[in-house]
Amino acid sequence: MCGITGFVNLQNGFDRAEASQTLDRMCRVITHRGPDDQGVLVTDQVALGMRRLSIIDLAGGHQPIFNEDGTVAVIFNGEIYNYREIKRELEARGHRFRTNSDTETIVHAYEEYGFDCVDHFRGMFAFAIWDERARRLFIARDRVGKKPLYYTLTPQRSLIFGSELKALLEHPEVEREIDYAALDAYLTFGYVPDPLCIFRRVRKLPPGHRLIFANGEIKIEQYWDFDYCPIEGRSEEEWIEELRACLEDAVRVRLIADVPLGAFLSGGVDSSTVVGLMARAGVRPVKTFSIGFNEDSYNELKYARLAAKRFETDHHEFIVTPSICQIVDDLAWHFDEPFADSSAIPTYMVSKMARDYVTVVLSGDGGDELFAGYTRYAVDSRRAVFERLPRPLRRGVMQPVSRFLPHGFWGRNYLYNIALDSLDRYIDNVSVFTALAKEKLYSDDLKARLRQAGADATALFRERAAKMCADDSINRLLYLDSKTYLPGDILVKVDRMSMAVSLEARAPLLDHRLIELVGRIPPELKLKDGKLKYIFKRAVEGIVPPEILHRPKQGFGVPIDEWINAQLREQIRDTLMSSRARQRGYISLSYVQTLLEEHENGRRDHSTRLWALFMLEKWARLFVDGEGDRARASFERFAPVASSG
Structure with missing residues (x-):
């Protein structure tokens, strides 16, 4: 690496x-x-x-x-x-x-x-x-x-x-x-x-x-692309047998290293599968690393401990507290571009902990995009029923009504979402700031610049969607996420945070041979009767403990909503409402003030939006205002003298 x-x-x-x-x-x-x-x-x-x-x-x-x-x-x-x-x-x-x-x-x-x-x-x-x-x-x-x-x-x-x-x-x-x-x-x-x-x-x-x-x-x-061409006529058991063999091979080939090797273990199905297959391949004991929180709704350590006990790993844990947000400048420095996924914080900390013991880790990244593991796939499937309504009704009545309703009105965003066509509805679902919100957020100057440039953030998604060869809704969404969210968010997060501490992270669930196999599996075996990752979970039965296999989906997140209202409250408010943020001219600070007040009063959870704006301002100070030059000097104190070649 x-x-x-x-x-x-x-x-x-x-x-x-x-x-x-x-x-x-x-x-x-x-x-x-x-x-x-x-x-x-x-x-x-x-x-x-x-x-x-x-x-x-x-x-x-x-x-x-x-x-x-x-x-x-x-x-x-x-x-x-x-x-x-x-x-x-x-x-x-x-x-x-x-x-x-x-x-x-x-x-x-x-x-x-x-x-x-x-x-x-x-x-x-x-x-x-x-x-x-x-x-x-x-x-x-x-x-x-x-x-x-x-x-x-x-x-x-x-x-x-x-x-x-x-x-x-x-x-x-x-x-x-x-x-x-x-x-x-x-x-x-x-x-x-x-x-x-x-x-x-x-x-x-x-x-x-x-x-x-x-x-x-x-x-x-x-030279390569995700290809969804389902093959019919094979039994579920045949798919399970081939999938399990392919998973075992994908893990096995990633055990090659001349340095110590371990694994991230979140307590979810994906990471537990990887650790279980490592143990089956003869890695004894597997060194595993987990992150937890004091906030119970975000803490998965009990599941990680269960998996660690099952596979007899050499297990290590770290509790993340709000004080860790003091590293936010370091995160912004390592990402180079604005990056709003707050799970970068635990990813950085688990990487830092792992680096004290190993040089290489295996992770479970990619399983949700490959096997349909996000709850939004089920949500989209349920909301697809509204596409049966006549388009003139959706576009000519429902959308204008949703735009007319005041900010914060109950059901406004839902009405707007179900009135959209399928692709627009999904883009709206995965947006931090939706089209409705950006009408309030963007300054007149930014709106003018975007019109002049003919810029439209959704155009990239439409371009990706136009290349999809799948004719079913699940594979279309899997393709879209695999071409956008996976390389733009998930893999960026893991690469930058692991490399920040000189740790190599390997993702066996993203082995291209495994991806090509899964592309041939019928979509109804991925999301079946509302069950996410159906075929994947069937394939790893007997490997992953049932308590983990059948637990509800829980994302790898942080309690940023609570932290923003407590330990980070003054820092985020001061940063977002500062004269420096105002002078950039990107956004309407009056709208930001509204978001802050609604979040602080508990009326709405705007944590994702506020964190995105916070990280944008942090990035701008480093890479636009020049504070990054000082950060660079700090990092370079530890850089060895160059060698010639």
């Missing part, structure tokens, strides 16, 4: 000494992703750098890694779990390996298969290959989006890329002009979905895509 960064200018080139200094800054600012080593390659036109967290081939995995004659170089962030099989195939074809690392497999696979080398890799990855003979940079990101990749093509024709946005910002050609379409998307969904970035000229390479940079031009291609 590493962090990669670099830049290429094939037309104008650059001063080698200046390029080396710039690259060193770009590497050092992501030292947390790889504290063990730094490697660089600098020529007159190419600068590649990486920070390494040593996991496999501790002695021989120094990057960049080259092919036999030194004309192809790779820097790599991630893990290739089937690298040994690929290595044997390539050696049989005449390739000569110098190391036992999975990174070198990428170089030779590229030589053998070209851009299609990505089709052969099973794992999580973001890598960059410089091909000296072809004068070409090749970048690829894994199928699901576990590993991040930012890039920009500057007016000076430099392609600049990196695992984190902060690495790009160290390059003098990268500008910090806010992309208001991305800001709109953030306030709508609580995260900035790919390919958008909060800064206008920067983009994120989407999952399952590759980028080729040659002759000063960028070409982006998609």
Whole structure:
């Protein structure tokens, strides 16, 4: 696990000494992703750098890694779990390996298969290959989006890329002009979905895509996608047997490591399944890590303890209290872009605790998007009945009435939601600030900027939805979440918070072979008679304790609603109502005042909205006002001196 960064200018080139200094800054600012080593390659036109967290081939995995004659170089962030099989195939074809690392497999696979080398890799990855003979940079990101990749093509024709946005910002050609379409998307969904970035000229390479940079031009291609093509005629038991075997294999291949390994254990079905399969695979005892709260409604420790006892793990726990919110500036620094998922707090703390014992953890991420585990899928299924009402009634009567009703009127939001078509209804369901709320929240200036740019946060969702091949409602929603919420929120949260403490997190439930299998399972076996994750739970019967298997769904959240009204009350009010927030001109502070008063008085739970606004202001102070420069200096005190490569 590493962090990669670099830049290429094939037309104008650059001063080698200046390029080396710039690259060193770009590497050092992501030292947390790889504290063990730094490697660089600098020529007159190419600068590649990486920070390494040593996991496999501790002695021989120094990057960049080259092919036999030194004309192809790779820097790599991630893990290739089937690298040994690929290595044997390539050696049989005449390739000569110098190391036992999975990174070198990428170089030779590229030589053998070209851009299609990505089709052969099973794992999580973001890598960059410089091909000296072809004068070409090749970048690829894994199928699901576990590993991040930012890039920009500057007016000076430099392609600049990196695992984190902060690495790009160290390059003098990268500008910090806010992309208001991305800001709109953030306030709508609580995260900035790919390919958008909060800064206008920067983009994120989407999952399952590759980028080729040659002759000063960028070409982006998609090489993989979620495919929902259910197969009929197989029995439920046949699906269960194949699914269980695939789950066991997905966990087994992720146990490869030359360093200590453990697992996150929340007490839910997904993480309990992963830990149970680790124990079955012979990991004894599994080191497990759990987070709890003093607030009973959010505390899952009793279920985590039950699973830990069942699987005889070496179990560790940490209680999160409101005082932990003092780390909010650190969180904003690590996310680079505004990010509103408050479960980042326990994710950071459980990662920090785990890092004291292990270097690699397995997690249960992805199970809800893969097997239909969110309660909103059942809610959407129930509300679909209103689509039978004539559209003129819904659009011409119900929607205008809902808009006319005053803010806070009982049933206003529900009436608006059920009057929408299916896709709009789901977008409304997953929004932090709905279309109704944004009419009040946005300042006139922001509304004008968005109209001028033709920006619409829902356009990205509509674009994703247009690519769905599924003809049933459940698989359509699973596809949409797997292309938006999963890579934009869940995987960003886990990557940034684990990497903040130099911990590698692996997600076996997002193995692409498992995903392809689940895409063939009929949707009625995923959500059956209102039962979420039906086929998944059937497959893990006998592995996961029944008390966990049949418990109600509980999200991995924090009691932020209570904290905002108590320990965080003054901090959030002072931040959101400050003159600095007012001067930004994004939002109506009178509406924010209304949200604060309603939440403080207990009339409405606005915790998600207030936290989103709070994190936006925290981000702006770091990355717009320049406070991040001081934060960077603090983090860099611990960065080792760069090595040359």
